[in-house]
Amino acid sequence: MSTDTITREEIAAVTAETLAGELKIPAADIAADDVLRDLPGADSMKMLRVVSKLERRWDVEFEDEQIFAVKTVDELVELVRKGIGDELAGS
Known part of the structure; x- marks a missing residue:
């Protein structure tokens, strides 16, 4: 996976598919x-599984405080985007 070509739209699509x-x-x-x-069927365990899958998919890791601060789908997408950006900056 070439991380320098990842778009926000791609992150949003993968996030939506993972949630779905x-x-x-x-x-x-x-x-x-x-x-x-508020998403149908959402509970804390399912949301943690979603975050875990996103971390594995994008090879990033989030702090608990970051995860618990996320309220909307868009905020989750932005967290992933920033995590990927931080990984690129660290390489």
Whole structure:
């Protein structure tokens, strides 16, 4: 994977697909401004699994404080984007 060509749209698409798979809902039903805890079927364990899958997918790791501060889908996308950017800066 060439990390220097990752777009925010790609991160958003992967995030929506990951959420959809974990929550068993269509990705098309997930909007950027949706509150994560309000998504159908969402609970803390499923959200932690989503974050874990995103960390593995993008080879990043988030601090607990960062994860618990995220409220919306868009904030989760932004957290991943920043994490990938930090990884690039560190390479």
